[in-house]
Amino acid sequence: MNHDAYSDAYIAEQLGRVRTIAVVGASPNPARPSHGVARYLALHGFKVFAINPGQAGRDIASLPTYARLADVPEPIDMVDVFRAPEYLPKVVEEALALIPLPKLIWSQLGVRDDAAAARAEKAGVAVIMDRCPAIEIPRLRLARVDS
Template sequence: MNHDSYDDAFIAGWLGRVRTIAVVGASPNPARPSHGVARFLALHGYTVFAINPGQAGRNIAGLPTYARLADVPEPIDMVDVFRAPEYLAAVVAESLALAPRPKLIWSQLGVRDDAAAATAEAQGIAVIQDRCPAIEIPRLRLPRLG
């Protein structure tokens, strides 16, 4: 897939299909974008899990926090990545090890690794890179879930 641009219907379709989201790299600091986006997604009706090894067992933005994706107690539809691009391949590998696998890996603004995306896509996981769902949801005027 070409990750230079995405059709609005593609983004809206995925945001309408997913229900559970794991935010990898969620920060306990309310000033950090990962904190605000996790909170936004939860307020928008998604079931959100924060992933941060140093904060496991605590809450981030009022959300349960786990050390790894494999620790989340229910299937994850979307993995939202707030890690530097060089870590995206490791997040893809961790996602591929899950059963069931996530349907979508979403990497945040400034996070792009086309080789990691190709690996996920070859295994049937869709990828959206270098975008923010907290920007796309209002831009596309998507309704709240539930």
């Protein structure tokens, strides 16, 4: 996959397969983008789980918060990564240990690691990097009809 550019159709197709999202690096601070995006996704019909080891057991943006992806009590369709690029390989490793595998790993603006993406794709997991779903959803006029 060429991660320098994604077609609108590809982004829409991938988001259309998603129902549950784990936001890795979700912040309890309402001023942080990870907080706002987690809230946006939940308000737009996705079931969202916050992942933040220091906040596990508390709510972030009125969402249940877990320490690790493996702690989420149901299958995760999309892992949305709000961590610095050097942490993406570790998040991909954690995601690839899940059963079932997530359908999509999405890394936020400024977060890219082509080797980590290749590893996920080799395992059959789609990857979108350096994009924000809270920007792409309204830009593409996507709506959840089953929410």
